[in-house]
Amino acid sequence: DAKTTQPPSMDCAEGRAANLPCNHSTISGNEYVYWYRQIHSQGPQYIIHGLKNNETNEMASLIITEDRKSSTLILPHATLRDTAVYYCIVRVSGYALNFGKGTSLLVTP
Amino acid sequence: GAGVSQTPSNKVTEKGKYVELRCDPISGHTALYWYRQSLGQGPEFLIYFQGTGAADDSGLPNDRFFAVRPEGSVSTLKIQRTERGDSAMYLCASSLAGGIQETQYFGPGTRLLVL
Numbered sequence A: 001d002a003k004t005t006q007p008p009s010m011d012c013a014e015g016r017a018a019n020l021p022c023n024h025s026t027i028s029g030n031e032y033v034y035w036y037r038q039i040h041s042q043g044p045q046y047i048i049h050g051l052k053n054n055e056t057n058e059m060a061s062l063i064i065t066e067d068r069k070s071s072t073l074i075l076p077h078a079t080l081r082d083t084a085v086y087y088c089i090v091r092v093s094g095y096a097l098n099f100g101k102g103t104s105l106l107v108t109p
Numbered sequence B: 001g002a003g004v005s006q007t008p009s010n011k012v013t014e015k016g017k018y019v020e021l022r023c024d025p026i027s028g029h030t031a032l033y034w035y036r037q038s039l040g041q042g043p044e045f046l047i048y049f050q051g052t053g054a055a056d057d058s059g060l061p062n063d064r065f066f067a068v069r070p071e072g073s074v075s076t077l078k079i080q081r082t083e084r085g086d087s088a089m090y091l092c093a094s095s096l097a098g099g100i101q102e103t104q105y106f107g108p109g110t111r112l113l114v115l
Helices: none
Strands: A009-013 A018-023 A032-038 A045-050 A061-064 A070-075 A084-091 A103-108 B005-007 B010-013 B019-024 B031-037 B044-050 B053-056 B065-068 B075-079 B088-095 B110-114
Touching: A009 A018, A018 A032, A018 A084, A018 A103, A032 A061, A045 A061, A045 A070, A070 A084, B005 B088, B010 B019, B019 B088, B019 B110, B031 B075, B044 B065, B044 B075, B075 B088
Parallel strands: A009 A103, B010 B110
Antiparallel strands: A018 A070, A032 A045, A032 A084, A061 A070, A084 A103, B005 B019, B019 B075, B031 B044, B031 B088, B044 B053, B065 B075, B088 B110
């Protein structure tokens, strides 16, 4: 699977949009970009995934650049409960998610 | 509907003992995965089951670790002769099938502490 690079930590004010970047410059054409998050002491929670097109669901939006070498996860109105570690994962095989270290997002009041 | 469940939520054992960790996947999910997460790190893959068989056990660290899924549903991760370095969060996930677009849904984990 392609390697991903994420900032180790980010802050965001409550109510503002949180934009979490991810670089995956070695991604290949059939690799999906997945985002999970992990709130302290809980299991990872699936957020969203995409291949080429931008995606949106009730939790977040995923913006993938045209060359697919980077993506951004957007939480449109961050709340304190969004404080978590966010993992960007590029996936080609059917299993074995490679989580890396992720971005620790702190949402402040 | 019910998500992935794991029992126990916490397990404390002594070095050298045997432990079993249980995972109940989402009903109907044929694929099941085990991961291990050390403090401050992301989860690391251990083993993947498709149905009853282990399709990939390349992540198991050594032969003290073993997992089974005899009826294609519940899975048990077994650790023999536990060591202090085995202390970690053990996470189970399941997906409808094993394909690349199949989202893995995780349980709450079992926190294992080996004294």
